[in-house]
Amino acid sequence: MTATETAPIRTTPPSAAAARPHDARRRRRHRPEPFTIASYLGVGAFGLVCLIPFWMVIAGSLTAESVLSQRGYSFWPDPFSVDAYATIFAGSRVWLSYGATIFITVVGTAIAVASTSGIAWVIARGLPWLSKPLAVFTYIPMLFTGGLVPMYILITQVLQLRNSWFAVILPLVIAPFLVFVQVSFFRGTPQEILDAARIDGAGELRVFFQIVLPLSKPVIAVIALFYAVTFWNEWFHALLFISEPAKYPLQLVLQNLITSVANAADLGTTTAAPVYAIRLAMTVITIGPILLAYPFAQRYFVKGLTLGASKG
Template sequence: MEPFAAVSYVTVTLFGLFCLVPLWMIVAGSLTDESVLGLNGYSLFPQPFSLRAYELLFTGQSLLNGYVASLFITVVGTILSISCTAAIAWVIARRLPFISRPLTMFAYVPMLFNGGLVPFYLLVTQVLGLTNSWFAMILPLMLAPFLIFVTVSFFRQMPEEILDAARIDGAGELRIFFQIVLPLSKPILAVLGLFYAVTYWNEWFTGLLFLTDPDKFPLQLILQNLISNVTNAASLPSSAGAAMAPVYQLRFAMTVLTVGPILLAYPFAQRFFVKGITLGATKG
């Protein structure tokens, strides 16, 4: 083997470990007995092994509430995002006279200039009145101009003959979009779905701004509360026995359960992300 190849194997493997060790420490910590965690503050091997935190979390109400909130935001948000992104992207990609170009500029300008936090905050709280609503975490993220343009460049590669054939057969614009374009666009729809879904699942900034009712907190916001004060973990399981709650272990377990769904979906979804980035980076 050439020296550079050998160095590459070693370096890439080390970087891989660098990426995985923090995750592993969280998983190991969540399975380690509180007595050790309280002493070292972390654990590399789950010893002594303990499932107490998970037992407590699964019997309490907080975890369920958090999952319901996160799932609602992610599922409803992703559906809205995909539909609106695909629709506006198709109208731009159609190259309609007097419509497509202005629409391109219309969607492009916000990438250059935005109003900033205060007007946005006033809009959501005063004008739309979305305080304490999950939609305050969905609507602001509904469209990502960048993903619109990625979708446009995908649509523009659609073979013109198919569309012409449909037109000759008398299909209307709506029919063409829903019955021909969308079924042919599954790869880009998957890319959109995954990017939006991860964004919604990981979102916490809008929650910090607009949610005050702890019962409505999605998982990320529950975790945020654990960062500012580890003893908040004691309130995660039902109140009984909260005084003896393993607060450190609970924090780790909650983190694992928050990353869990992404970790599970990742092996299947990864290739779509790579495709999406590549599409975006090289513009089709």
């Protein structure tokens, strides 16, 4: 018997041989690609560029007025001072403005979401002699508007809404772009579910409120967030239609502070107001609450936009 015949033959177990390509693919899968690394670096750099000015505004609002007027902005508040915030909240103007802005945002968003959902559902239903004219009527404001003078006459003389918060709400109730986003989403609702509900005896209102709206939470959250940001940041219509300082929304107070010399009368206080620091502090107070609303709608935001854009 030769040595070749007596030597044991070494074989690789089938399971191990099959596992090697799998392990190699797993290692390649977990290895980050250059494009992924570049994307993370680019997004991180962009986020840092957006965050730095915001942080400098916060730091400037917490810096003493004398240092801020001499040195300008800095990354760290040195010396630390809360005089601007103390001046803002010492009077009643900011509290009244907060109440006005919260009312405009909450009531305006509720009315806008209800109106947009109703119009979008009628357009999406494709009803003869109704859906198409309503779609055209909604599309026209995306191309042109009636103008500032007719709107001013309508609000002040026809509707008699001068010095009313509804003068700020009503011109912004319907956003045509958001209507068509919701129309695209409604058209993607499974028709089998709607037909089953109608066979069971559900009317049109019951189908809409108990079936369509619960299925449309993502897109409703998206349009509600858009409307809330719009109403929260609105100051132009308040400048046109509201002349009573006690009814000024927060953004109009901030606009008055930016375009004029800040003084104690702007905030309803009797103390000397730090000019530069108080503008920065008002900016932080104004944008803070709306930034806190984004995390609650974040999980619906991307989903609602992508579904509304792809279905239809």
